[in-house]
Amino acid sequence: MKEKLFEEIMDAVVNGETKKVVELVNEAMSNNIPAAEILNNALVAGMNEVGELFKEGEMFVPEVLVSAKALQAGIDVIRPALVEAGVKSTGKVVTVTVEGDLHDIGVKLVGMMLEGAGFEVVNIGVDKKAKEIVDKVKELKPDILGMSAMLTTTMANMKEVVDALKEEGLIDNIKIMIGGAPTSPMYAEKIGAHYAADASEAVAIAKTLLGVA
Amino acid sequence: MYKRFSKGQEAEKRVYEGKLYRPLTEEQMQMIHETSMKVFEEIGVCIKYAPARELWKKAGAMVDDETGVCKIGREVVEDCIKKAPGEFVQYGRNPKNNIHQGPYKFYGGPSCEAVGVWDFETGEHRSPNIYDLAAGIRLCDALENCDLLQSCCFPSELSKEAPDLNRYFIMTKNSSKHICTGPYRPESVPKLYDMANIILGAKDAFRERPFITLVCGVISPFIMDAGWTQTLMSGIEYGFPIASPTASTTGSTCPGTLAAQLVLSNVEALMTVVTVQLKKAGHPCFYSAVPMTVDLRDGAFCFASVEGWMQNCAINQISQWYDIPNYSICGMCDSKVMDTQLGIEEGMGIVLGAMSGSNNMHGSFGLLEGGLTLCLENYVVANEVIGMAKRVLRGIEIDEERLGMDAFRDVGIGGVFLDHPLTLKYARSEFFYPKLADRKSFASWDLAGRPSYNEKARKMTLDILMSHKPDPIDPEAEKEIRMTFPEILDDAGKTWLEK
Numbered sequence: 001m002k003e004k005l006f007e008e009i010m011d012a013v014v015n016g017e018t019k020k021v022v023e024l025v026n027e028a029m030s031n032n033i034p035a036a037e038i039l040n041n042a043l044v045a046g047m048n049e050v051g052e053l054f055k056e057g058e059m060f061v062p063e064v065l066v067s068a069k070a071l072q073a074g075i076d077v078i079r080p081a082l083v084e085a086g087v088k089s090t091g092k093v094v095t096v097t098v099e100g101d102l103h104d105i106g107v108k109l110v111g112m113m114l115e116g117a118g119f120e121v122v123n124i125g126v127d128k129k130a131k132e133i134v135d136k137v138k139e140l141k142p143d144i145l146g147m148s149a150m151l152t153t154t155m156a157n158m159k160e161v162v163d164a165l166k167e168e169g170l171i172d173n174i175k176i177m178i179g180g181a182p183t184s185p186m187y188a189e190k191i192g193a194h195y196a197a198d199a200s201e202a203v204a205i206a207k208t209l210l211g212v213a
Numbered sequence: 214m215y216k217r218f219s220k221g222q223e224a225e226k227r228v229y230e231g232k233l234y235r236p237l238t239e240e241q242m243q244m245i246h247e248t249s250m251k252v253f254e255e256i257g258v259c260i261k262y263a264p265a266r267e268l269w270k271k272a273g274a275m276v277d278d279e280t281g282v283c284k285i286g287r288e289v290v291e292d293c294i295k296k297a298p299g300e301f302v303q304y305g306r307n308p309k310n311n312i313h314q315g316p317y318k319f320y321g322g323p324s325c326e327a328v329g330v331w332d333f334e335t336g337e338h339r340s341p342n343i344y345d346l347a348a349g350i351r352l353c354d355a356l357e358n359c360d361l362l363q364s365c366c367f368p369s370e371l372s373k374e375a376p377d378l379n380r381y382f383i384m385t386k387n388s389s390k391h392i393c394t395g396p397y398r399p400e401s402v403p404k405l406y407d408m409a410n411i412i413l414g415a416k417d418a419f420r421e422r423p424f425i426t427l428v429c430g431v432i433s434p435f436i437m438d439a440g441w442t443q444t445l446m447s448g449i450e451y452g453f454p455i456a457s458p459t460a461s462t463t464g465s466t467c468p469g470t471l472a473a474q475l476v477l478s479n480v481e482a483l484m485t486v487v488t489v490q491l492k493k494a495g496h497p498c499f500y501s502a503v504p505m506t507v508d509l510r511d512g513a514f515c516f517a518s519v520e521g522w523m524q525n526c527a528i529n530q531i532s533q534w535y536d537i538p539n540y541s542i543c544g545m546c547d548s549k550v551m552d553t554q555l556g557i558e559e560g561m562g563i564v565l566g567a568m569s570g571s572n573n574m575h576g577s578f579g580l581l582e583g584g585l586t587l588c589l590e591n592y593v594v595a596n597e598v599i600g601m602a603k604r605v606l607r608g609i610e611i612d613e614e615r616l617g618m619d620a621f622r623d624v625g626i627g628g629v630f631l632d633h634p635l636t637l638k639y640a641r642s643e644f645f646y647p648k649l650a651d652r653k654s655f656a657s658w659d660l661a662g663r664p665s666y667n668e669k670a671r672k673m674t675l676d677i678l679m680s681h682k683p684d685p686i687d688p689e690a691e692k693e694i695r696m697t698f699p700e701i702l703d704d705a706g707k708t709w710l711e712k
Contacts, residue, residue: 016637062640065632105629184656197657 013046016066035081047116068112089120097126103150229606230317231570257284262442293490301497307389317570322361324575325584341366344709354388358599377401386706389684395428399443433466454497457485478502499540500532516583517558526569544577567602
């Protein structure tokens with residue numbers, strides 16, 4: 001009965017059916033199924049499936065976004081219960097678009113996929129100077145800082161952020177991920193960061209960096 | 214389970230019309246027509262098969278039985294043009310593969326009798342065999358943009374005296390799509406008729422479901438060869454639709470101008486239409502011509518010259534003017550390998566052919582070297598290019614919903630439309646998604662091991678050959694065919710993977 005409900009929630013997430021996800025999650029809650037189980041075995045499991053389908057080319061970007069919205073709606077229902085039960089997220093990620101750059105569709109998609117995988121994600125906006133980013137890192141203490149740039153001209157600012165974090169002695173307690181059209185594994189290596197080609201890969205890399213399954 | 218992504222396997226196949234590329238004006242077509250009629254009246258055409266000459270004689274032609282030359286008045290020609298049906302069906306062995314021929318409808322397939330093949334496993338260039346023919350046709354059966362079949366190579370094991378039953382058997386065993394190929398011998402026609410009836414399971418069933426069109430040759434300039442014409446007439450008697458292409462080459466078998474080639478092609482296409490319609494008014498036949506050019510720098514026969522495309526598209530346009538389905542070529546390549554040249558030749562040829570409404574556009578699938586070399590990896594490539602060409606024909610759909618006013622209101626200035634319902638609704642249907650073309654960034658492509666287009670095509674080809682199962686022929690029917698025609702080889706129908 002529980003398995004069937006989880007399967008239905010998974011399907012609803014994959015099919016991007018927000019109302020149905022909310023309805024089914026509420027049903028699960030009213031059947032006293034623990035929030036953590038609903039999160040991991042139904043909602044996150046559904047988003048993992050989305051990630052796989054996206055990687056295989058079976059699901060397209062707009063469909064992934066709609067699934068992510070459905071997922072969010074489901075998480076909103078169980079969030080109070082999760083907090084009460086002291087359920088920890090897989091990890092905390094701060095995402096940002098660097099100085100001089102206003103592009104954020106990609107980084108937002110990454111954020112949604114990471115949330116789908118159980119991460120806590122805080123997006124701090126676009127066109128952020130290195131100092132602003134470092135200040136936020138101090139404040140929020142994330143496990144991972146994810147930086148995005150779409151322009152080759154702004155990409156250089158990523159190095160500036162890494163240097164600033166080093167200067168402030170924060171680099172050892174944080175992992176850096178980068179992404180965006182002009183970025184590359186070579187550039188990532190150069191500045192001491194990790195590169196992800198797309199949202200699906202970002203989730204895999206984030207999990208690896210934090211040593212989670 | 215995931216309802217949104219059900220592929221809709223049984224979705225009805227869409228047929229597209231090509232009316233976008235019009236190489237000729239009305240006046241130009243009129244001039245070609247007038248000159249053609251003059252040729253029919255003054256010069257005539259040579260028909261080497263006496264029974265066909267008799268038909269022309271009866272219709273009022275001036276016939277010289279010594280030389281075979283027949284001169285005919287325009288009224289007869291124009292009358293036969295009117296009698297030739299503008300629409301007919303090329304049936305599949307399986308009805309789901311029926312092709313409805315009609316003005317502007319774009320259909321494509323392979324062609325020719327390649328005499329060389331790039332061995333799929335060893336990479337050597339060698340003579341083709343029955344396994345290659347089976348593989349080529351199997352790929353045609355699997356690929357959604359291959360509408361009509363033709364024999365793609367001449368298997369070297371087959372005897373020159375009696376190859377036909379094997380060829381057709383191999384083709385129909387590997388696909389239930391319509392076969393559009395000519396026999397080498399007129400005597401094969403009644404045998405093919407018998408074989409087809411056995412397959413369909415009833416005497417004379419072929420007349421209701423003629424799943425083979427006979428392609429008969431013509432010799433430029435202006436000759437209807439004896440053997441081919443005998444095949445043509447016999448084919449009509451047994452109910453086979455007829456195609457009868459001429460393949461003149463500028464400067465050698467016709468004068469060296471495009472206009473003259475169009476006149477010659479027109480006369481030759483019409484002389485067979487006339488013969489068919491005089492034999493049996495209303496019998497389904499194509500307006501067939503494959504005008505090609507010669508590279509006068511060294512005499513090379515070109516299948517992928519710019520003019521060749523233009524001429525074949527002009528042929529299509531003239532056929533539409535006459536309202537007779539056309540049989541012509543576009544998309545065949547002169548390249549010997551799958552390289553940049555092939556990309557250009559196949560790309561341009563296929564798109565132009567589609568845009569001119571090619572009803573039986575043969576030659577793009579699987580062939581190189583002007584149709585003389587078979588290359589199995591080239592089937593999936595042609596399939597992809599034809600998909601793109603069809604997208605061009607589909608055009609840009611503009612309606613209230615797609616104009617997006619609601620979306621503009623919802624999302625506003627500076628917003629993002631990626632997850633808007635309008636984007637979502639048309640995400641799959643609005644765009645052609647190529648399976649082979651790589652659109653990754655350099656970094657992703659590099660990380661993926663720098664996949665090459667040709668390697669992907671190879672893998673896709675092998676996947677199809679290993680997994681695709683065509684509609685089978687009834688085992689009892691096959692037994693009867695093999696007993697009736699013992700020349701059919703044991704392995705006829707198998708690909709090399711099934712040896």
